Amino acid sequence: MPIEKTSVEMRLHPGRWPEKLDPQGSNGEIDFHKALNDARTLFAAFEALGETIANDPGLSMAGRRAKLQAFVDDRGTTLVGHLPKIEEKVAAMVAARRKLMDDQQAAPPVEAPDIAMMQEIRAWLRSLPEGERALAVRRAIEGGDHSALRAVLTAPAYLTEVDPPTLEAIRDVAFARADPERAERMRVFPQAAQLARNACEGVLEFMGDTIACQVEMAAPVTIPNHPSYVPGLQRRA
Incomplete structure (x- = not known):
């Protein structure tokens, strides 16, 4: 047509x-x-x-x-x-x-205490019901604590059992909170391209x-x- x-x-x-x-x-x-x-x-x-x-x-x-x-x-x-x-x-x-x-978000741990903390966070996330893991990370980010996000970003998905699409959504939330103005520009950039x-x-x-x-x-x-x-x-x- x-x-x-x-x-x-x-x-x-x-x-x-x-x-x-x-x-x-x-x-x-x-x-x-x-x-x-x-x-x-x-x-x-x-x-x-x-x-x-x-x-x-x-x-x-x-x-x-x-x-x-x-x-x-x-x-x-x-x-x-x-x-x-x-x-x-x-x-x-x-x-x-x-x-x-x-x-901004995925600096790998190098010090022993830092590595141990990341391991504890991953174990804690795995202990949660599947539907609550992403929510727990989001709540931590909203409270100003990025440790949970860092724990899932610096490990394979099978260690945290947070699926990749959910992880991408969490990354977006964290990025928007860290730099709202730049995040908004990057969000509308594809709209201008389209x-x-x-x-x-x-x-x-x-x-x-x-x-x-x-x-x-x-x-x-x-x-x-x-x-x-x-x-x-x-x-x-």
């Missing part, structure tokens, strides 16, 4: 940018913001071209389609090029976030659908190097 123009316009709306994220940030935010601006610019230019050729009585349907396709061939690669960059920035942020959390991705893909899809509608038996529409399209506008699953 062709993407609606209103759907593309919603993806491009400036008000959707996360409020607490600096669009000029150096971790990738500036790249996401540029992708959004490029998508808006290209969408407006494509719409303007469509109006121009629609009012040209000397153009056949095939001629209109050819002009639109030439526009996409010339300028569509700009948006296509943004897509892998967005993924790279997201992967880098995920890695940086994990390293920061590990540096916004930029959706904007670029929405405009590319709209242009492809528009070109395909120019003739009843349209030849395959091509968006250069865009992975969402294969010949005949059959989208990949």
Whole structure:
């Protein structure tokens, strides 16, 4: 089903940018913001071209389609090029976030008393009912004690019997309490990436659908190097 123009316009709306994220940030935010601006610019230019050729009585349907396709061939690669960059920035942020959390929370014990305390905490956690282990760690964090968190982060899961998904949730809680402002920025970072991705893909899809509608038996529409399209506008699953 062709993407609606209103759907593309919603993806491009400036008000959707996360409020607490600096669009000029150096971790990738500036790249996401540029992708959004490029998508808006290209969408407006494509719409303007469509109006121009629609009012040209000397153009056949095939001629209109050819002009639109030439526009996409010339300028569509700009948006296509943004897509892998967005993924790279997201992967880098995920890695940086994990390293920061590990540096803050997972220093392994080296002194004998410290090692013994970690062992006691793990034994205590294993003695609790399964549903209470994560809750016990959360309560300790909320009380300002990160020893339980450190005990589970510096040992294999089988020593604490806290499953990995639960452990990740606990890490998030601890990180948010330790540095709320940075944690919030990192939380909304993927939202900005998704916004930029959706904007670029929405405009590319709209242009492809528009070109395909120019003739009843349209030849395959091509968006250069865009992975969402294969010949005949059959989208990949």
